Amino acid sequence: MRHENKALVRALAALACEMCGAHSNNAAHHIVTRARMGGDYPWNLMTLCFRCHREWHDKGLGWMLKKWSHLLGRLHFRGFQYDENSGKLFRSHDIGEQE
Numbered sequence: 001m002r003h004e005n006k007a008l009v010r011a012l013a014a015l016a017c018e019m020c021g022a023h024s025n026n027a028a029h030h031i032v033t034r035a036r037m038g039g040d041y042p043w044n045l046m047t048l049c050f051r052c053h054r055e056w057h058d059k060g061l062g063w064m065l066k067k068w069s070h071l072l073g074r075l076h077f078r079g080f081q082y083d084e085n086s087g088k089l090f091r092s093h094d095i096g097e098q099e
């Protein structure tokens with residue numbers, strides 16, 4: 001079952017957007033999507049404003065990485081590696097693992 005942490009998701013929605021710094025209509029974005037069983041872990045969540053969130057889902061990670069130079073660092077900080085050739089993210093630990 002997917003790990004849920006509603007309090008964490010709510011708390012992250014109150015922070016500034018990690019891409020543009022905006023403070024309005026922010027939400028927690030799952031880096032590994034819920035559809036792929038990405039849980040509510042701190043390393044899998046990122047605060048995004050409405051605009052950046054929509055852009056990420058519309059245009060994808062590759063687009064966001066080109067637009068925001070600091071995004072790759074944010075992903076590395078969370079233990080992700082980005083493979084430019086496949087456009088896929090990898091993480092050293094199993095994504096479903098409890099931490």
Ligand SMILES: [Zn+2]
Pocket residue numbers: 017018019020021022048049050051052053
């Ligand atoms: Zn934003």
Ligand SMILES: [Zn+2]
Pocket residue numbers: 028029030053057
């Ligand atoms: Zn999202």
